[in-house]
Amino acid sequence: MNKLAAMITKRIVFGVLTLFAISLLIFVGVEALPGDLAEAILGQNATPETIQAFRTELKLDLPAHERYFAWINAFVHGDLGKSLANGRPIAEVIGWRFANSLLLAGATALFAIPLAIILGLLAAIYRDSWFDKCISMVTLSAISLPEFFVAYILIALLSVQIFLFPSISNINDQMSVFQKMHAIFLPCLTLAFVVVGHMMRMTRAAIINVLSSPFIEMAKLKGIGRKRIIVKHALPNALSPIINVVVLNLAYLVVGVVVVEVVFVYPGLGQLLVDAVSKRDLPVVQASGLIFAATYVFLNLTADVLSMLSNPKLRNPR
């Protein structure tokens, strides 16, 4: 067990280091944005004095590295700073938005992941049958279509032609769980179209890859049925790639859904980020960037750990 613990610890340390590297990248990226923040915010009426005062207040007159360490230090202590646009604490601005993003991602994942894995297993069991071919074609088309296109088609069909679901996914705290689910049904479906294809195809490929192993032939020669071979013999040995693709898609669901959020006017973190960039609300941009990065790193870390645990050689040392 020691070896496994050591490997996991190593991953966690690398994850933290990665986060620091990303925070630096975000900071440098924001620094490199063209134009002067103070002038942009104060507009054309600004006098040199107000600009100077504004800079001093935001500590923009300090050298870059000092501001970076001040920012990171505050961040680590839970202080995300204040929004420039409305002066509210960023934690407050981001908090409920991030919760909304997680809700959308979680709801999608809840039905998309089992669906994708079951479809992948079925495709592998009935490999090269019409079922397999159909499903491969459908998922491939779903992946190939841009998500906003899928979104508008769904709106046209399920919201305009027959009014089943709202085309604007506005949610608030007063709504019941059922109402929320109803409201976010269309964005969920759109996202599912994108991620199910990936995960299903990877599941199928990973299993078919294992199917050429000698132990699968051995199982066949033991007279084991095809379904049992796939589920009992192939799946446990194909877990690592499947876990990785699932987590990668989870990460996409949390951090990569800006387009879908915009189409459905969903109050998620992605939309906030877009707004903040256009308003030059830099502290918000930095904070959301870092939250996205943290989510990504955390999920990938989870994938690594789960992959290691799925390996019997690491779970049961000699």
Place this chain on the structure above:
Amino acid sequence: MVALHDINKQKPLLDIKQLNIEGFDGEKWSSIVKNMDMKLMRGEVLGLIGESGAGKSTLGLAAMGYTQTGCRIASGSIHFDGLSLTDAPEQSVIELRGSRISYVAQSAAASFNPAHKLIDQFAEGPVQHGIMSYTEAVEKAIDLFRRLDLPDPENIGFRYPHQVSGGQLQRAMVAMAMATDPDIIIFDEPTTALDVTTQIEVLVAIKDVIKELNTAAIYITHDLAVVAQLADRIMVLRHGNLIEAGDARQMLDNPKEDYTRRLLAVRSLGEEKIRNEKDPNVILDINGVSAGYQKGVNIVQDINLRVKRRKTVAVVGESGSGKTTVARIVTGLLPARGGQISFSGERLSPDLASRDRECLRRLQMIYQMPDVALNPRQKIKTIIGRPLSFYFGMKGKEVTARVKELLGMVELPESYIDRYPAELSGGEKQRICIARALAANPDLIICDEVTSALDQLVAEGILNLLQRLQNELGISYLFITHDLATVKAIADEIVVMYKGRIVEQGLKSEILKPPHHDYTQLLLSSVPEMDPDWLDNLLEERAAA
């Protein structure tokens, strides 16, 4: 009634008639097994022998009504106990597999599912076929593990495949095949991947168990000496055709076909060598060297060995004895911890990075697996041409001319120059590896199990080639192998290694003559001989000792 019983007894358990099996090579179907007839009686052991590509594994699998992906049964019939495996519904054939006919694969390490415990894999067949409950299967497993002499039979099944050794795993697989008391077991090269000392354990286990339970068996191997220990009857296959079939003893004493005779002759290959006794300088001198991978743990300890010009020194030992480590030390891949290595009188720096190009050139290596040692995306010309430009700065036409010359030296046609490794056979690929080593004009070539992955006849060709090159070019070889037949054929001097130490060394004639060191004796006596009584006699001797 008695008469009827007798007739039933005479009826073969397995009856294959005029069987044709074809394989798809991406373009067309080609024949793998041709017009094969095969009968197997209850309790009989049939040996199928031939080199790879002879169709013996395909035929063995066909006895289970099974063909590998990309193969099909084109015509002919397979009857098992009255049931036609080619016509019966698939479900009833699947029911037979793992219950009445079972299979033991060549590599147990690859054929056990790494994700499940041995016992669960053992029980899966019987439970799925509805023959016994899981608890009954566990009891049966423990009983069979004990019969097969596995250590700690009560608990070994609860381990994962990677937690037991190769020989134990192979025996566990034999146990798994016996789980349902099948009528027939098909053994597909079950000892080929094992070293000689482990091979004996597994052979004995197989022999005892099938005799005791009166199971019929098909034993597939390329090693005549192994099959001689077990089989009642032998069929010799080549290119999918039956060459010769008959009683095991008769065939070994009096082979009718030339091909069988050649298979028999491989074992006693080229004992005499043309020797040039001049120039006995020492080319490689290893003095008191130790090395290991982890801190403080030495894999090999206090190695002293000398290779003379134009001589072959063979390092033998079972797997894990440290013989490959010695090769890695000499090449500098694993820097030595203590001691000294000198190469034609000069001190050799222990790690690869600090050796100069001239030193690299004079010391070349040939590997066990030619498939892995050749870049599949490079043409032969690039592969052999690389050392020519690297060491001698040759260019263009000069390279082409020299590559052709080298191909000639390894007895391959010049036209191979534009081929890719995938277009060559295993033996041809190994010849390319030899040509690549020769391109550097080396003084010493380290051969790491160069013939282990090859069939006997192909291996014989490679050994003869190496011998000829030594006579012509005066190269020295450090020959790493676990195969004593190879050693007998090619070595001048022998170094026997055991657990990281040299236990005996000297001229071949001295080492192969008694008295031996205990371990050398064990190794020597473990090499199967053609005598069908060899295994029984050996066990008696060992029991008496």
